[in-house]
Amino acid sequence: MIWGMSLLEMSVSASLIILAVVCFRSLLLHKVPKMTFIVLWGIVLFRLLVPISVQSQFNIYTAVNDLGRMFTVQESNSLMQNSPISDGGTVTMPPITDGMITSAVPLELASPIPFFVLVWLIGFTLCAMFFIIPHLRCRNIYRMSLPIENDFIQKWQKSNPVWRKVQIRQLDRILTPLTYGIFQPVVLLPKHIDYTDPKQLELILTHEYIHIKRFDTLKKWLLVAGVCVHWFNPFVWVMYILANRDIELSCDEMVIRTFGESMKPSYAMALVRLEEKKSGLSSIVSHFSKNSIEERIISIMKTKKISRAAMLLAIVVVVGTVTVFATSALDKTETASGVENPVAESTPALYQGESSTALMPIDLTFTKSDVPQLIDQLNASKYRALYLDNEIVLRVLNDNSIQISKDKGASWKKYDTDRVYATDFAVWLLKNDPNPGYSMKEMQSRLANGAEVEHIRFENGKEMYVVVDKSGVQIELVQPEKITSVLLDGQRMMITSDRIPMLISAQELKSFYDLLVYNNILTETQAEQNYSERVKHLKENDSIFTVTN
Numbered sequence: 446m447i448w449g450m451s452l453l454e455m456s457v458s459a460s461l462i463i464l465a466v467v468c469f470r471s472l473l474l475h476k477v478p479k480m481t482f483i484v485l486w487g488i489v490l491f492r493l494l495v496p497i498s499v500q501s502q503f504n505i506y507t508a509v510n511d512l513g514r515m516f517t518v519q520e521s522n523s524l525m526q527n528s529p530i531s532d533g534g535t536v537t538m539p540p541i542t543d544g545m546i547t548s549a550v551p552l553e554l555a556s557p558i559p560f561f562v563l564v565w566l567i568g569f570t571l572c573a574m575f576f577i578i579p580h581l582r583c584r585n586i587y588r589m590s591l592p593i594e595n596d597f598i599q600k601w602q603k604s605n606p607v608w609r610k611v612q613i614r615q616l617d618r619i620l621t622p623l624t625y626g627i628f629q630p631v632v633l634l635p636k637h638i639d640y641t642d643p644k645q646l647e648l649i650l651t652h653e654y655i656h657i658k659r660f661d662t663l664k665k666w667l668l669v670a671g672v673c674v675h676w677f678n679p680f681v682w683v684m685y686i687l688a689n690r691d692i693e694l695s696c697d698e699m700v701i702r703t704f705g706e707s708m709k710p711s712y713a714m715a716l717v718r719l720e721e722k723k724s725g726l727s728s729i730v731s732h733f734s735k736n737s738i739e740e741r742i743i744s745i746m747k748t749k750k751i752s753r754a755a756m757l758l759a760i761v762v763v764v765g766t767v768t769v770f771a772t773s774a775l776d777k778t779e780t781a782s783g784v785e786n787p788v789a790e791s792t793p794a795l796y797q798g799e800s801s802t803a804l805m806p807i808d809l810t811f812t813k814s815d816v817p818q819l820i821d822q823l824n825a826s827k828y829r830a831l832y833l834d835n836e837i838v839l840r841v842l843n844d845n846s847i848q849i850s851k852d853k854g855a856s857w858k859k860y861d862t863d864r865v866y867a868t869d870f871a872v873w874l875l876k877n878d879p880n881p882g883y884s885m886k887e888m889q890s891r892l893a894n895g896a897e898v899e900h901i902r903f904e905n906g907k908e909m910y911v912v913v914d915k916s917g918v919q920i921e922l923v924q925p926e927k928i929t930s931v932l933l934d935g936q937r938m939m940i941t942s943d944r945i946p947m948l949i950s951a952q953e954l955k956s957f958y959d960l961l962v963y964n965n966i967l968t969e970t971q972a973e974q975n976y977s978e979r980v981k982h983l984k985e986n987d988s989i990f991t992v993t994n
Contacts, residue, residue, distance in 0.1 A: 451496075451868050452565070452674070459492040460680040461505065462770045469762055470687065475747045479695035481759040483664075486688040488763075488771055493671040493681065501772035565677070572676040576669045587625060590614040590633055597643050601650055611657060613650070621719050624653045627663050638719075645715050651703060655696045664692060694744050701748045713742050819975055822966045823933060830911075830918035831964070833957045834930035837903070839920075840964065845913045847899065853956065854963050862899035862911070867892040870910060874921065891916055931957040951980060 466485045473481075492498075593615045602613060609630060617636040624632050632653045639645060656662070668685050675681040701709055716738060823831070832839040838850040840857075848857045871892045892898070896914035903909075910921040918934045931954065932939045940954075958972040967975065 451866070454868075455492060455496060456675045456678045456681070458498070458771070459489050459675070459684075460678060462489050462492060462766065463680045463684050465766055465770050467683065467687065469766070470691075473758070473762065474694075475744065477755050477759040477762065478751055479691060479698045479744075481762060482691040483688075483695055484763050485766060486668075486684065486691065488767060489684055489688075490667050490671050492771060493675055494667070499772050501768060505769055568676045569673055572673040576673070584625070586618055587616065587631065587633060589618070590616040590631075593634065593640075595640055595646075597646060598640075598650070601647060605650075605654060607654065607658060609657070611654070622649050622653060624656050625662060627660065627666075630657045630662070632657075644711060645718075648700065648704075648708075648712055648715050652696055652700050655699050656692075659696075661692050661696070665689065690740065693741060697741055697745050698748055701745060706748065706750075709745055709748065713745050716742060716745075819933065819961060819967055819971075820938065822961075822971070826964065826966045828964055828966065829913070830920065830932070830934040831957075831960060831966075832909075832920055832930065832932045833953075833960055835953060836907075838960060839909070841911065841913065841918050845897070847901070847911060849901075854960055860901060862901050865898040865900045865910065867896060867898055870898045870912075888912070888919065891919075933957075933961075954980065 462485075466482065466489065469485070470482055591614060593613055598613055602611070609628060611630050611632060613632045613634065615636055616633045619633055619635045620637070622632065622634050622638075624630055632650070634649070638649070668688050672681055672685050697712070700712060704712070823829075827843050828840050829843055829845070830839075830841040836851070838854050839860075840848050842848065847860050847862060849860045850857045871889060874888065891912065891914055894914070896912050896916075899911045899913065901909040901911065907922070912919040912921070920932055920934070922930065922932075930940065955976060958967065958976045961967040962969055962972050
């Protein structure tokens with residue numbers, strides 16, 4: 446299951462389902478129960494309003510991806526021939542083609558509210574007003590309705606109880622019967638209908654009570670919500686129109702099944718007498734009459750007893766639509782247990798951007814199984830991560846707040862950050878840093894599970910992306926100058942630089958340990974011992990790393 450789908454992803458995915466439902470509707474409208482299409486529109490609404498998706502290998506996205514890989518496999522093989530060569534610890538990078546990896550460009554966060562978000566908010570507001578304002582006006586008119594004193598209606602209502610209290614009232618400002626309200630529904634009947642015809646009254650009341658029992662008014666509100674959220678998508682407006690029609694068609698079908706097929710002519714004639722006189726007051730009500738009167742009459746006359754074949758076909762259509770169109774492509778990196786991203790296997794830990802922003806992370810832990818004492822001490826302190834370079838000092842507290850010092854820890858200031866959508870950061874990271882100093886598979890999992898990404902922009906052009914969740918803290922650094930830095934988080938201690946061979950002064954490394962002492966993470970004795978061990982280890986074992994005085 447994938448959480449946190451973007452609005453555009455939800456809209457595109459729903460559009461494909463809408464197209465599928467429209468096709469099924471044109472082919473099977475009179476061959477399967479009308480409730481089939483209500484269920485299908487419900488699937489569309491779920492995709493439009495709920496930002497989660499279940500992965501499956503039997504869907505259209507997986508098929509498209511597999512087809513795309515068939516045409517790109519040759520290109521991928523040619524790129525693999527340019528993979529790096531490692532010789533005695535020295536990494537040689539062959540020329541990188543333009544199509545391999547684009548230059549590292551930080552996410553743009555120039556304004557708190559991006560332009561497209563502002564446009565969406567304006568459209569959402571106007572669309573919501575388009576539906577809500579007329580509805581509120583209509584509710585004021587509906588309050589002018591009067592109770593109906595009719596013996597047949599009163600007896601019929603007593604013989605057809607529902608768990609919600611239903612009022613049946615009369616209003617002279619409407620032309621067709623309608624129902625409004627969700628928890629306290631009201632059936633409004635026009636004044637001009639023949640109240641002496643019990644057969645017509647029974648058909649009308651049965652129709653409106655079916656709307657009430659099925660919560661059709663609530664369905665219409667959900668349809669409106671889908672339209673307002675995705676107002677920019679024309680397919681969603683098509684869904685709104687057709688779903689409202691299918692609600693009426695399904696209700697008509699249920700009326701016929703209640704009274705028997707012998708009532709089809711009488712019921713169709715009732716629609717003809719009422720013609721197409723819709724009140725025009727509000728779209729958030731359930732009407733006995735509807736614009737597409739011809740479609741309803743044809744549907745009524747073609748209504749037949751539901752066969753097993755029709756039920757089976759309806760189930761196949763619903764299950765097939767969910768599987769093929771409502772699920773997302775299977776993430777290959779998640780299904781292959783113990784296998785890292787293929788890009789990570791063939792590429793060393795190099796930031797392959799422009800030379801001005803290229804960095805090489807060096808993991809300072811002695812072995813993968815040996816967790817240094819200083820990291821244990823950090824986890825036991827009130828801090829989650831520490832960062833130091835020759836310009837700033839940064840620390841992340843246990844409450845995930847970020848403090849920065851520009852005087853080597855003498856004074857600290859809480860720094861304001863910009864929140865970045867995890868999906869946007871994942872796309873940026875995969876594009877500009879396909880093999881960082883950690884597992885891409887692990888980072889994708891953290892982002893998918895709701896990790897927060899904070900963005901910090903400094904005056905000199907340096908930027909940081911701080912990924913924070915219960916698993917720890919990861920800092921992604923973008924800097925325009927050749928600056929060495931030291932980072933310690935809950936998993937490792939690392940040094941970054943864009944210089945090969947890498948150079949870092951012993952004093953800078955010593956400053957980092959002074960920071961650990963200052964924050965009561967290590968004692969002076971522990972810091973001195975750990976520092977000496979690291980310098981010795983780097984001098985003796987790392988052929989591309991040099992410690993200078």
